[in-house]
Amino acid sequence: MRHILSAAAATIVCLLSAPAVAQSPDPVPQVRVVDSDIARFWSAYDAVRTEADPARQRDLFQRMYIDQGTPGLAAFMEAKAYTVDTYLDAIRDYPAYWDTVRPRTALAGQALDRLEVHLARLRELYPDLRPAGVYFEVGALRSAGTTQGDKVLIGVEMATGDASVDLSQMPPNLKRFFTAYFASDPLENLDLLATHEVVHTQQQGERQTLLAQVVYEGVADFVAEKATGRLPKLPYVTYGPANDAAIKTAFRADMNGEDFSGWLYNGANNRFGTADLGYYVGYAIASGYYDRAPDKAAAIKAMLELDYADQAAVQAFVDASAYLDAS
Incomplete structure (x- = not known):
């Protein structure tokens, strides 16, 4: 899920490695936690806060955090065009x-046990699951979750x-x-978000x-739900089904364009x-297909x-779902 925001704090790196031996009876990826970026960020933060000179x-921030980062x-x-x-x-x-x-950033690790269970379930659903690195990082008010290649961020x-x-210092x-x-x-x-993003590491092709983009996001929501047993507590999850007909009509008019901003x-x-609401539309398409x-x-x-x-392949997938068929 690519929700936008940001500010300071934790960097835990979870590397999910495939079993060392292909015939291993254990299908669960091993999780290794590396938390060195957390301490580095806060050390750099403290140094910056006690220094008045911008240069x-x-x-300080470049040397103490970025240059030594994972x-x-x-x-x-x-991925987010962050700079010093x-x-x-x-x-x-x-x-x-x-x-x-x-x-609160010290609490991120509590999601890791649940995530390991979800990854085991995800591998049951999709035995060809490829290993991915799951990195808990500190951003700058732009993203709670995204991916780059095989990395979940x-x-x-x-x-x-x-x-x-x-939030008192923020604009309205x-x-x-x-x-x-x-x-x-x-x-x-957090475990659900990480699972959603792991699904993205398995997907391919520029949208x-x-x-194509809503299907990409909706499939990640749908498969993550299958692995975790739940959907995120976000407004589109409840608003979508309650307003399905109007959403579908509006979406049909926009779906072949390249502007994502309304959805x-x-x-x-x-x-x-x-x-x-594009997440809802994509989820409904994936659910219909399944x-x-x-x-x-x-x-x-x-x-x-x-x-x-492959737009033809995407369209065939949507058609097979029957979700956007005229009623």
């Missing part, structure tokens, strides 16, 4: 946020927040966003149309006043191996 702040941090920075100045701007603008989220400074985090739009996001219990759903990664600034498939294991395999760059 010195840049040098591959996960490098990937996260590339992106971080420093966030630190200077929202110190109350960072100070109050700081103790979780912005823990967002994903561990709750109502205790001080960010304050609204974080308030709604924290109401979804992100820490309690050129809105239709994905958009906050509530759209015609329905509910964020990310329900109509005689072979459920083959349906999961087809979802995860769909080439999203």
Whole structure:
């Protein structure tokens, strides 16, 4: 799931390695936790907060955090276009946020036991599951979760927040966003978010149309639900089914375009006043495909191996779901 936000705090790197021997009877990937980025971030943060000179702040943060960061941090920075100045701007603008989220970042590890169970279930659903690295990283107010190649990148400074985090220094739009996001219990759903993003590491093909992108996200939600037994506590999950007919009509008009803004990664600034309804549409398509498939294991395999760059293949998948058929 690619939810937008950010601020400071934790970097735990979970590397999920495939069994060392192909014939191993244990299908569960091993989880290794590396937490060195967490300590590095907060050391750099403290150094920056006690230094008044901007040039010195840049040098300290670069040397103490970025230059010594894990591959996960490098990937996260590339994926979200983070720079040393992106971080420093966030630190200077929202110190109350960072100070109050700081103790919560130590709680991220509690999701790891649940994640291991979900990954075992995911491998049962899809035996060809490829190993992926799951990195819990510190961002700068832009992402709670994304992927790059075989790396899952979780912005823990967002994903561990709750109502205790001080949003008072943020502008109204960010304050609204974080308030709604924290109401979804992100820490309690961190294992679900990580599972959703692991699914993304299995998918392939660049998405050129809105239709391809919503299927890509909806498949990740659907398969993650199969592995975890639940969906995220986000508004689109309940708003979508209650307003399905109107959503479907509006989506048909936009689905072949390249503008995602009305449907994905958009906050509530759209015609329905509910964020990310493209996730609901994609989930409904995936669910319809699965329900109509005689072979459920083959349906999961087809979802995860769909080439999203092949628009004809995407359309055939959507057609097989019957979700967008005229009623």
